[in-house]
Amino acid sequence: MPIFQKTSQPDHSVDFANLPRHVAIIMDGNGRWAKKRGLPRTAGHAAGAETFRTIATYCKEIGLDYLTVYAFSTENWKRPQDEVNAIMGLLKKYLLESIEKMERDRVKMAFFGDLSPLTPELRALCQRTQEISKNYEGCQVNICLNYGGRDEITRAVRGIAADWLKEGRDPASITEQDITSRLFSAGVPDPDLIIRPSGEIRTSNFLLWQSAYSEYYFTDVLWPDFTKEELIKAIGAFQKRSRRFGGV
Numbered sequence: 001m002p003i004f005q006k007t008s009q010p011d012h013s014v015d016f017a018n019l020p021r022h023v024a025i026i027m028d029g030n031g032r033w034a035k036k037r038g039l040p041r042t043a044g045h046a047a048g049a050e051t052f053r054t055i056a057t058y059c060k061e062i063g064l065d066y067l068t069v070y071a072f073s074t075e076n077w078k079r080p081q082d083e084v085n086a087i088m089g090l091l092k093k094y095l096l097e098s099i100e101k102m103e104r105d106r107v108k109m110a111f112f113g114d115l116s117p118l119t120p121e122l123r124a125l126c127q128r129t130q131e132i133s134k135n136y137e138g139c140q141v142n143i144c145l146n147y148g149g150r151d152e153i154t155r156a157v158r159g160i161a162a163d164w165l166k167e168g169r170d171p172a173s174i175t176e177q178d179i180t181s182r183l184f185s186a187g188v189p190d191p192d193l194i195i196r197p198s199g200e201i202r203t204s205n206f207l208l209w210q211s212a213y214s215e216y217y218f219t220d221v222l223w224p225d226f227t228k229e230e231l232i233k234a235i236g237a238f239q240k241r242s243r244r245f246g247g248v
Ligand code: IPE
Pocket: 027, 028, 029, 030, 031, 032, 033, 071, 072, 073, 076, 087, 198
């Protein structure tokens, strides 16, 4: 009898009573998904938006407290204008549909990032989405839009400098909490688990401050192909890790 039995199925069992409190996802791989199918990149973004809806609803269903997704980075403006326009168009469509289904889905939504370069119409839709859903219980979904970790920290530092100048305080009294409380994520616990699909092994400027002790999970699956089962697989892997936070 072999001591170890090889099974074709890895163990994806998850303890639903001990879920990570906050899961964050870098929704990457839309373009490659489309290319593989001979479709324009935009088709990948449309498929990715559907995956997001499915995963967000599922997170609420299983009882996650927070889901944060990277939708558009401060660097993504470098892309061809047509692609940026298409992404913004899809965002508008997504928000309009979400507002329509809001009373049914009851997912609380927030936005991380500087929304000022968005069109007034899109900005208003983001605000409305946030406003309507602000009292919903259960999972809070944070959408990172024109978000960059460095930009977020820079803004926090500017805020501290301005306040300190006014108040004439000693710079030596600045604490980590002074930074944390000025981030877009103020009040939201740090992500326990950060998932990056699409095979890239980098953070691409996502939640730089908040990820100090996050567990990372990388998979080759492209975002539009990401499923509830993939999420469960990631949570299962997370639950087997030993988090020490610098201790023993
Ligand atoms: C992620 O997918 C979506 C955004 C960055 C807006 P990509 O568009 O980066 O897809 P790939 O990485 O090119 O496949």
